[in-house]
Amino acid sequence: xxxxxxxxxxxxxxxxxxxxxxxxxxxxxxxxxxxxxxxxxxxxxxxxxxxxxxxxxxxxxxxxxxxxxxxxxxxxxxxxxxxxxxxxxxxxxxxxxxxxxxxxxxxxxxxxxxxxxxxxxxxxxxxxxxxxxxxxxxxxxxxxxxxxxxxxxxxxxxxxxxxxxxxxxxxxxxxxxxxxxxxxxxxxxxxxxxxxxxxxxxxxxxxxxxxxxxxxxxxxxxxxxxxxxxxxxxxxxxxxxxxxxxxxxxxxxxxxxxxxxxxxxxxxxxxxxxxxxxxxxxxxxxxxxxxxxxxxxxxxxxxxxxxxxxxxxxxxxxxxxxxxxxxxxxxxxxxxxxxxxxxxxxxxxxxxxxxxxxxxxxxxxxxxxxxxxxxxxxxxxxx
Amino acid sequence: xxxxxxxxxxxxxxxxxxxxxxxxxxxxxxxxxxxxxxxxxxxxxxxxxxxxxxxxxxxxxxxxxxxxxxxxxxxxxxxxxxxxxxxxxxxxxxxxxxxxxxxxxxxxxxxxxxxxxxxxxxxxxxxxxxxxxxxxxxxxxxxxxxxxxxxxxxxxxxxx
Numbered sequence: 001x002x003x004x005x006x007x008x009x010x011x012x013x014x015x016x017x018x019x020x021x022x023x024x025x026x027x028x029x030x031x032x033x034x035x036x037x038x039x040x041x042x043x044x045x046x047x048x049x050x051x052x053x054x055x056x057x058x059x060x061x062x063x064x065x066x067x068x069x070x071x072x073x074x075x076x077x078x079x080x081x082x083x084x085x086x087x088x089x090x091x092x093x094x095x096x097x098x099x100x101x102x103x104x105x106x107x108x109x110x111x112x113x114x115x116x117x118x119x120x121x122x123x124x125x126x127x128x129x130x131x132x133x134x135x136x137x138x139x140x141x142x143x144x145x146x147x148x149x150x151x152x153x154x155x156x157x158x159x160x161x162x163x164x165x166x167x168x169x170x171x172x173x174x175x176x177x178x179x180x181x182x183x184x185x186x187x188x189x190x191x192x193x194x195x196x197x198x199x200x201x202x203x204x205x206x207x208x209x210x211x212x213x214x215x216x217x218x219x220x221x222x223x224x225x226x227x228x229x230x231x232x233x234x235x236x237x238x239x240x241x242x243x244x245x246x247x248x249x250x251x252x253x254x255x256x257x258x259x260x261x262x263x264x265x266x267x268x269x270x271x272x273x274x275x276x277x278x279x280x281x282x283x284x285x286x287x288x289x290x291x292x293x294x295x296x297x298x299x300x301x302x303x304x305x306x307x308x309x310x311x312x313x314x315x316x317x318x319x320x321x322x323x324x325x326x327x328x329x330x331x332x333x334x335x336x337x338x339x340x341x342x343x344x345x346x347x348x349x350x351x352x353x354x355x356x357x358x359x360x361x362x363x364x365x366x367x368x369x370x371x372x373x374x375x376x377x378x379x380x381x382x383x
Numbered sequence: 384x385x386x387x388x389x390x391x392x393x394x395x396x397x398x399x400x401x402x403x404x405x406x407x408x409x410x411x412x413x414x415x416x417x418x419x420x421x422x423x424x425x426x427x428x429x430x431x432x433x434x435x436x437x438x439x440x441x442x443x444x445x446x447x448x449x450x451x452x453x454x455x456x457x458x459x460x461x462x463x464x465x466x467x468x469x470x471x472x473x474x475x476x477x478x479x480x481x482x483x484x485x486x487x488x489x490x491x492x493x494x495x496x497x498x499x500x501x502x503x504x505x506x507x508x509x510x511x512x513x514x515x516x517x518x519x520x521x522x523x524x525x526x527x528x529x530x531x532x533x534x535x536x537x538x539x540x541x542x543x
Contacts, residue, residue, distance in 0.1 A: 119470070122472065124403060124472070131437060132406060133405040133406050133407055133408065133411050133415075134405075134411070134437055134496070134497055135497045136403045136405075137402065137403045137404060137405050137529075137533075137535055138483050138497050138498050138499050138535070139402075139467055139471075139475045139478075139481055139483050139499065139508060140465070140467075140483040140497050141403075141467065141471060141472060141475065142467070142471075144467075145465050145467050145483060148465035148467075149463045149464070149465055149483075149485055150463070152463045152464060152465060152518070153462065153463040153518070156463070156518045198468065199466065199468040200467075200468055201465045201466065201467045201468065202465060202466035202468070202513075203465070204465075247443065249437070252497070254462075254485050254495045254497070255436055255437065255493070255494070255495060256493075257493055
């Protein structure tokens with residue numbers, strides 16, 4: 001048995017810009033602001049950065065970022081595919097590089113102008129023939145439509161209802177209402193609002209969909225030893241995993257034997273295998289929420305409940321502070337900001353530092369996940 | 384057997400209807416060529432006979448690179464469906480209440496095709512009352528030639 005990632009590295013710094021529907025600065029500028037803030041948070045000079053990790057749909061590459069912030073010589077740089085499925089993998093790649101001596105100070109980031117910029121699905125020219133040729137001509141155009149298909153089937157098979165999806169939307173909104181940085185701060189959600197909202201892709205309504213946000217976030221990964229000398233309390237990367245299941249087909253995962261068993265299941269098996277902990281030990285979870293149905297699917301995949309039980313799991317305030325599994329405590333993609341899930345990573349760090357605006361008392365372990373449905377990734381963080 | 388296919392000349396949209404045309408890749412091209420002949424065919428391994436979709440160069444079960452295209456009955460059941468609402472591309476927004484469905488094929492339930500449920504092969508995408516959509520409803524394939532010249536399978540209720 002060779003090296004292990006377990007607690008070998010830690011997130012030592014986090015940074016973010018404001019979140020808004022429209023920010024005037026460029027994606028590159030926002031990225032630099034978030035990265036400089038994260039390095040300052042850690043107390044590490046930009047010239048010490050020797051590794052970068054990002055994920056696709058990031059338009060600013062590491063060459064531009066490194067030049068702008070005055071990074072040192074880079075010896076590791078990686079870019080993970082599949083949009084929001086790559087968020088946690090950025091930290092995983094940096095952790096692997098640092099644990100094996102390829103680099104010493106790694107920065108992961110995500111900057112997006114999804115609020116003021118174009119909607120990706122509207123670009124009809126940049127569409128891969130596979131799988132687009134099998135879906136888009138029929139008007140299955142957007143991620144909301146693609147996930148709506150899985151949601152409808154899930155509701156049919158397991159008796160999940162819109163009230164279950166509302167439980168997810170409400171928990172995220174309630175946490176955003178505690179978070180002054182969230183786009184939906186001071187914007188409460190009621191069941192009446194949810195049930196009468198306009199449809200986006202039936203069975204999904206407006207509040208089942210994430211926000212459209214301009215903003216950027218970053219974090220700094222160093223060795224556990226180095227992290228103990230940094231400015232902030234270290235948050236250790238206890239376990240990390242990516243997941244691309246056998247015969248998986250991307251977000252339109254309709255062609256496996258069991259489309260409701262998505263990449264989360266694969267990532268989870270590896271995540272728990274590399275951990276001293278199990279789902280029962282998780283104090284707080286940041287689960288990728290581009291769409292509300294991803295939460296019950298992920299709860300099942302990561303082992304918080306059995307197959308088909310994810311919807312019922314959300315009942316009785318389980319996802320609220322004080323519940324069985326407090327969820328997306330900054331507000332998540334549904335109500336804080338949709339920056340392809342990077343805000344979930346930073347919120348996980350805040351929980352384990354004890355500085356969240358919706359702090360779970362004595363939180364010591366946090367699960368963070370990336371987009372479910374697409375090839376995904378996950379982190380188990382501990383204080 | 385791999386019939387030649389005339390790829391869509393404009394992969395952005397059909398100029399008349401504004402609907403997106405399929406952009407075939409090398410593996411998928413035969414599907415559309417057969418569709419143009421009014422045949423629903425699915426790629427199968429020529430050695431172990433396993434059906435596979437979407438099409439690909441190699442059989443994931445036996446690794447044979449030899450394939451054939453098996454004609455299907457065109458019968459299936461609705462596995463799931465959505466009713467997309469705006470914001471949408473204009474040509475789709477102009478057909479409010481349209482559906483997108485997934486059909487699992489009767490002979491091979493693991494093979495699922497995305498499509499539209501319509502009242503007739505050439506009827507609008509929103510020709511079926513959304514209240515008629517049901518998971519499990521039996522459907523049968525018909526073929527519609529889009530204004531751009533590409534033929535796509537569509538689906539009718541077996542019991543309209």
